[in-house]
Amino acid sequence: MPIKSEPVEVNIGPQHPSTHGVFRMVARIDGERIVDVKMVVGYLHRSMEKLAEERTFTQNIPFTDRMDYLAAMTGNLGYCLSVEKLAGIEVPERAQYLRVIFSELQRIASHCMATGAFINDCGAWQTPVMYCFRDREKVLDLFEMTCGARLTTNYMRIGGVAFDIPDEFLPALDRLVNDDLPYRFEEYEQLLVGNEIIMMRARDVGVVTPEMAINASLTGPMLRSAGIAWDTRKADPYCVYDRMTFDIPVGYNGDAYDRMLIRIEEMKQSLRIIRQAVHQLPDGPHKTDVPLAIRPPAGEAYSRVESPKGELGFYVVSDGGPAPYRWHVRAPSLINLSVLKEMTVGQTIADAIVTLGSIDINVGELDR
Amino acid sequence: MINDTGIVVAFYILAATTVGCALMVAFVRELVQAVLFLALAFVGIAGIYIVLSADFVAVVQVLIYAGAVAVLMTFAVMLTPAADRKNSSTAFWAPAAVLAGLVLVIIVFVSYDTNWQIANRPQFGATAAALGEALLKPYVVPFEVASVLLMTAMVGAIVLTKEEEGEDA
């Protein structure tokens, strides 16, 4: 007579070391296998979209830092681009190059964090996280040097960048990009990529097929790991990305291991972009003068940016007043989770944790 | 040799704990506690072996019984549905008590009947080597038969569980 075992409901989160913030996953498991996954979000919901309706366009910029607090620069950039598109503002060359440099630096910092946290979910007792944090600190020092803040940078303005870069920025950036980080990434390559245990833990875990990826509108490393070569910087080049030559890493079988590889490769590509951008950095004003309470013409605009988590879109509707009439953010973390059920049902809890780590969600952006 | 008082005292303590645990196994309410008392009884028996300076058998007793059989029992207990985890009293306790009383009487009678002599043999040397010799020299056939029996038992167990999985899949 087979042993009768009824499924047990297990709560993973909201206060759990490996859910990257207050994200709760209620998994019903039968023995080790997961039967059903239900996710509960909203613990960090600050209703930013309502608040933004009562502040001027410039006052809304700090909101974008607090959404994806690990990739503040790309958040700022996305919002500023959408308002500039709405108001038809021209951004000087130097500001565009600075924007590219800083969003690529932010991508390195965020991917460092993602890789470290992912390996930590595989169980490696904080050692890789410490290495990744050490490298991330170097990038954050550069941010602090220019805009005073490490995490919530609030560096971009509508029409350009808040401050021009100080004199010691370029030599520090040069030292970081040419002498330090390339060897760090090789170190990751040797330590993590060939590691059998990680291959065993991450191979064929959380697999996404290309069709499902497109249908579930996944973006960023999730889409590229499924084998679809799509990158907003290439498809819809904003700022001066069309003058940069870089490659898009694309995976084969859409599992957690491919996503990790993609993130490490993307960090290398970012280095390439930064080198080219620093090489072509022109002089000139870093910001066009835009009135503080800008009143863009009534209308709507949607613009998107390739943030480390995926495609971050801003849909801004204005009615001619100083405040946006409606302000919607396309959060890649939330939409990348729509396939969570396909990826985890049928696998064990340990795999579910690894899958969640590989999606690299950021709860600030998820809950907005 | 420590003179006899030390050994006798040790023996009585160990005997008391073993019998006490065995009784507790029967009477304790919680089934899981019963299993743990069983493990304690096994360790008590190993202690008695040590008092008889049969060290190899004592260590093997701990390894086999306390280490493996007790864990097996716990798995068995864990697999029983939580409802009847209680050490519920069955209706058969009357006949069981009679039977137990009968066995007790027989033991007491036999222990009084035989005339025990202190075997004046020298102190036991290392028993492990002697056991090894005995197993492989005079008693090698029963040793091999026993191992074959164990093997068939294991294979049988695997086949049984295998079949069960077959149905579920």
Place this chain on the structure above:
Amino acid sequence: MPHAVTLTLPGQQVADRIRTRLPHAVRDVQPGYVVLEPASALEVMAFIRDDEQLDGKFLVQMCSVDQVTRIDVVYHFSSLAQNHIFEVKVPADHEQPVVPSISPLWVGAWLQEREVYDLMGVVFEGHPALTRLFLWDAFPGHPLRKDFMSLPGGQKTGLSQFPKQVPGQTGQEFRPPNPGTGQ
């Protein structure tokens, strides 16, 4: 071959394409977007996804805008193969907004529809698990609506601060009593 830079299809081109299959599905055509008839919205969506010229297989994003007289549900579709993007709106009544759910067609819409329902109150028929996403179920009202916690006259919150009203009239009922003074 995909366009070098993402092309935003003009509303007119999208409308003509839709009209070839469903003549009277389009209510209004604007330069940037197309407004659909809510009744036949589902067939249009299916057509958008399966048509090889529009090829709207990738739902970029969906959200809702409260236009005081009606509520617009805004969809952005894009075709990764041809690298173009276009916008479609489905209007709904302001008091009881009901819009057909596109979750059977796009898996990505599951969470986004729940979010729109949670924050704007638009009911999507056909969505298998339409519950609140961020707020707790007993939350009164839908925050993103313009008339949420506003004067009975439906005054737009906008930039002007709330005029000092009698407490208990506009949302003060959610404020816990002040432990010190007790109100």
Place this chain on the structure above:
Amino acid sequence: MIMALLTIITDNWWDIRDLSNLSHEIEKLIGDANGPAWLIYVVSGLLGAIGIVSFIGGVAVINIWVERRVVGRMQSRLGPNRLGPFGLLQPVADAIKLMQKEVLMPGTASGLIFTAAPIMFTVPGILLMAVLPWGRNMTLASLDVGVLFLLAASSLAALAVFMAGYSSDNKYALFGSMRVIAMLVSYEIPIVISLLGVVLFAGTMDLQGIVLFQEKYWAFMILLQPLAFFIYFISVSAELNRTPADIAEAESEIVGGYHTEYSGMKFGLFYAAELINAVVVSAIISTLFLGGWWAYKLDEIVPGWMIYIGKIYGVYFLFVWTRGTLPRFRIDQLLAFAWKWMTPMAILNLILVAAEVLVWDESGWSAGVMIPAFVVINGTLAIATVYAFMRLLAPKFERFPTALRFYSNIDVPSLPATADGAARAGTQTV
């Protein structure tokens, strides 16, 4: 009498190189003062016990510091250095913090088992210490079934884990304990068989005997039995549930494992027991494989037990090293690893050793020839078997991960519209 005892200990402490000197001295002393005969056993037994328990107390405290410091250095950070010089008082602070913490017990927990579990988890660790040889004849109890005694004591841990898991009546704890028991039981077999290989070679099960064997034939056992060492090290690190096998308290999965509900000194006991077990196991490894207190000519100059402790911390560093760097296996990979890799390899090793011992006895060649021959043969065979197993059993991953494809521009294949989302509608409760 006390003064005489003190003089023994103080003036020629250098000579206390092994316990036997001490017990002879005491015997002579008690003999002169014609005390009762049994007092000698009691006093020397007591001395040995105090020695070992204080060693364990010291080890449990020092190891907390060693582990945190070493893992800290591995992670390019400093590790505790605030309290006391180099943070040496940090473990003391931890101990005090744990002691003064309130010990909580879940209401529905069965009290007796709940309190008995940490004790039962610590006792085997300390029991094992009695059998280990610290000096030439400095062993508290040189049983001639020493190795078997080690296995028996370490098999009790499975029961203690179950008691902890079951009695704390918490879903996570139950998961953790069930996983650990499954692992302990399945890793016991490779341990037994690999130790059997060592015992076969040394001929005796008495640990002191094994060390003397290594001294007689002038070779560490690890050279003669590399495969046994490899299997034993991995299986025992799984038994201790340290990384890469610390699924018991896999914090990223089920938080805390079987000691989730414990707090205060009970948790302190669990934590200390884990460290003590680690030290005891590294002591066993250094005895069986690295020659215990004997180190070629060194043990004439330096007292045996100093070399021994040096080796213990050497092996302990290996454990800390693997703990600091390797990610964790999943439970089913771990069990498959135990049954598919460890057990067959151990049996293979046993067969090889038996054949070699037979050849050695029958042929009668002198040890001078046989020992180097065994070293060479066993070395190559060990590497060969591990490589063969890797080739045979390794999952069909490509040896080198498929490199990513690089696109200079976007390229999206026109895929058919995916399977209708409606099919998924029924089950979806996202």
